[in-house]
Amino acid sequence: MDKKNALRAGALAAGTTLMMLLMSSPALAITRDDGDDPGPGLSVIETLGLFVALPIVLFAVIAGLVMVFDRSKEEHRVTSRNIKTKADAKA
Template identity: 65%
Template structure:
């Protein structure tokens, strides 16, 4: 019988290898035109604002839907 952990590790290794082969540089386009850069506001919004907003939303949903603090009715 095959160990489940070994099967999972093999599946993960095969999946990772497949993804690396599919994303090899041979399939990449030229990449000569990087486009315009981001402003400071756009950069902060993208890399700071959105993650903080997602954290607040997820934390809020967890707090609102938490049932462990509710006391049973007598």
């Protein structure tokens, strides 16, 4: 019975995807709509800055803030000072 439900779900997902692809015609994207007022395009440098450099900078800033304002206890942090090795355990 499990196989039958999986087959039914797969057929439904495939059918839905096919219908969505058939309903959205990319050729209609060429024609302009009334009131459509696109701005000037972005250069390659602007595009790379906006979609590549800016997310990397934001990630670095957030990671830095988290590291600076970390208030966890010292014994819970993994550092070279609190790692126990087998030689340390015997001594």
